Amino acid sequence: MNEQWGPSQIRPPRRPRSHQLGDARKEGEKEGKGRRMVNTPTFHAVARQDGAYWAVHITDLPDGCVGVTQGRTWIEARRMASDVVSALLDVPEESFKVELRPEDPELADLVNEAEKTREEADKAAKKAAEALATAARILTEKVTVRDAGAILGVSHQYVAKLAPKSG
Known part of the structure; x- marks a missing residue:
């Protein structure tokens, strides 16, 4: 599915009513040497250049969530992707990671x-x-x-x- 989307199609994120990241956090907890270690959930996103912007699509959100955003720089695009995940799932940005990759397969491989x-x-x-x-x-x-x-x-x-x- 190679749909075209860009800055003009980016909408404010919708916030689902029932999905919380809390269950994933509980499942990811592990006991370590004298301390509790938590596997941080990771959300994957792809970005492609669209004019002066990086258009970002977060690919593995729960059903019903659409995560798209943009940024002028790669750093801003990554930060905006984290903001979108945080807003959609109603969780603090420190509770997950966003792994951003170029959409171009050659660049992603590099x-x-x-x-x-x-x-x-x-x-x-x-x-x-x-x-x-x-x-x-x-x-x-x-x-x-x-x-x-x-x-x-x-x-x-x-x-x-x-x-x-x-x-």
Whole structure:
């Protein structure tokens, strides 16, 4: 379904009477280490350029809700999409996330690939930090902190922070 819509067709959001996000919040709650963790509901939206505006369509709202808005910039479009979801569902903006993607499949693929690569880089950086800390702890048992820093290519102060002496 590739319907055409633009700024001239954007209407103020209608507020449904019965739908509340509260049920989704209750289902998403999980217990963590000494604290309660909540999975934040995510609403997906697509945006396409329409003249000087980004026209936004929120795709996964409950039945009976139509979420469309616009913004001059991507940031404004994302903020407006959050405003629409908040108004339609009568919930605070902090209780959900809006994931905004370009409607153009090529652009969306580029954004997805960039995010995937960034996540992989974050995981690799975390793994590297753990390996560095392990190496620092083992090396400082056998050589000086200064030598461990030189071997690992980091400052001796950083090695001391990674492998503090006990005692």
